[in-house]
Amino acid sequence: MSATDIIAAPPLGGPTLPQERRMITSIPGPRSTELLERKSRAVAAGVGHTVPISAVAAGGGVVVDADGNSLIDLGSGIAVTSVGNAHPKVVAAVQAQVAQFTHTCFMISPYESYVEVAEALNRVTPGDHEKKSALFNSGAEAVENAVKIARKYTKKQAVVAFDHAYHGRTNLTMALTAKSMPYKSGFGPFASEIYRVPTSYPYRDGLSGPEAATKAISLIEKQIGADNLAAVIIEPIQGEGGFIVPAEGFLPTVVEWCRANNVVFIADEVQTGFARTGAMFASELFGIVPDLVTTAKGIAGGLPLAAVTGRAEIMDASHAGGLGGTYGGNPIACAAAVASIDVFENDGLIERAREIGEILTPRLTALQASDPRIGDVRGAGAMVAAEFVHPETGEPDAALTGAVAKACIAAGVIVLTCGTYGNVIRFLPPLSIPDALLNEGLDVVASALAEN
Structure with a gap:
């Protein structure tokens, strides 16, 4: 599937892509696997990747891969596509x-x-x-x-x-x-x-x-x-x-x-x-x-x-x-x-970042209240993170962080880790993401945490 194969009503600030999480294959699918094999042969080993897909289109709050999977984007290419990928202007x-x-x-x-x-x-x-x-x-x-x-x-x-x-x-x-x-x-x-x-x-x-x-x-x-x-x-x-x-x-x-x-x-x-x-x-x-x-x-x-x-x-x-x-x-x-x-x-993106923060922070704080492995929730606007720790000691828990992030990606939600100790998941959604998609992504994060 290519970007031109996907037609739907345009979201805020992006190409004509359905704003939905859609899983057609496992991650990675066969066409993405083919590209990743080519990458391993042609690209220096020091250039890693977080999400094992071959991206063909992105906009609003989604990234679409070569196998037709549509992933919720909570990373924005590390805060790059804040206006939305392929914004019309x-x-x-x-x-x-x-x-x-x-x-x-x-x-x-x-x-x-x-x-x-x-x-x-x-x-x-x-x-x-x-x-x-x-x-x-x-x-x-x-x-x-x-x-x-x-x-x-x-x-x-x-x-x-x-x-x-x-x-x-x-x-x-x-x-x-x-x-x-x-x-x-x-x-x-x-x-x-x-x-x-x-x-x-x-x-x-x-x-x-x-x-x-x-x-x-x-x-x-x-x-x-x-x-x-x-x-x-x-x-x-x-x-x-x-x-x-x-x-x-x-x-x-x-x-x-x-x-x-x-x-x-x-x-x-x-x-x-x-x-x-x-x-x-x-x-x-x-x-x-x-x-x-x-x-x-x-x-x-x-x-x-x-x-x-x-x-x-x-x-x-x-x-x-x-x-x-x-x-x-x-x-x-x-x-x-x-x-x-x-x-x-x-176009109101400063206000939109605040609105996104008003979704992210309460949702993550509610998770923290029910799960002591989330030691801290912090950030501002559409730049929010959760720090994962061992509940008895407060020591950083990089293993849990990695497991949750991996489970989210497998379920079709792109999240990024960070932190000196590798124990933080950061949320950097495009400011063009619809509320429903953002909340669905956070539902997946909650499920991944519950399962690990």
Whole structure:
């Protein structure tokens, strides 16, 4: 079955796909199995996969595979297809641009769509100060460039990241990332002048936000020194680390310290950005205004694009030619981003993320009340997670987490795991998912938990 074989009334923001869970074969079916066998022969073993299917179509809240199975999508390609897969506005923008030109390299021959994306980012990111932006290809690349810019501006070298952080898989961003397997193990040595301090993890540290911030700042001052520190980088809600929401007051205290010590505060909003948390950016939830913001994932409706946006005086610190890349701000990706940002701003997706959160959080909290193996439910908007633990000890239970996720996928629901200890299931549905489909997906999660 191909995407063109499937005809039904269009859902919100997607192609014409029935919004239903439909299981025709087991997962994987024969045609998906054929592709996976080809993958094993042709693709490097280090490129893994979570869901053993061959995708042929996606939209609304479903992904359809080559065997005709329709799976409920609670992952959005890791928070990428927030506007919905193949959103009509994104498709139209991409089709128009690809017919005009596919590449000139912005550093050679500039074009309007790059500037439009920069203007939009300068407008929608937190703070009313003068901003500028630069575009790149991936979240890791945005993080690398944010660090470069901060070092150039401050003329200092050290960078602080936090426990449970995830910032990418390049050499510098692996150094910033906290989790060894599968991201860092065997790939060193890593970039120097990277330091790590504790974050705020209310479920496990029991500290108030200011207490956790004071602990982190004390270590920074003693072990690094503000005079040597170029930047502090943190995800406002940590993603791969387990959707850890810091206690109230943690981030404002860290930001205040950075302001007082000429340290650039970088908010990595690659996963939390663009309406995902029920705000355009998660920084808004905590009342902070970062100096630099890194974005990617949801920015362009599925096309590869990333950005650094920040205070104009910091962004302008680099010499001409110091920032860029051959494909950074590709015109097709920029066209998709202009359309996607328009959808986020004008089609009610911030409100929709809140509505999704009002389904996710109560459903998962109700499960937690009846099953002590769910130690914590946390998140914001359409970015919510459940942490699984041994009920007697509170220790992380990665085995249960993996079993529940595997059972969900076998039943036709795509869920993703995360967490430093591998014991968290995260929920990142497309903001185009219908309520009925979301609730059905959560029914499957509940059944999988009951059976394991």
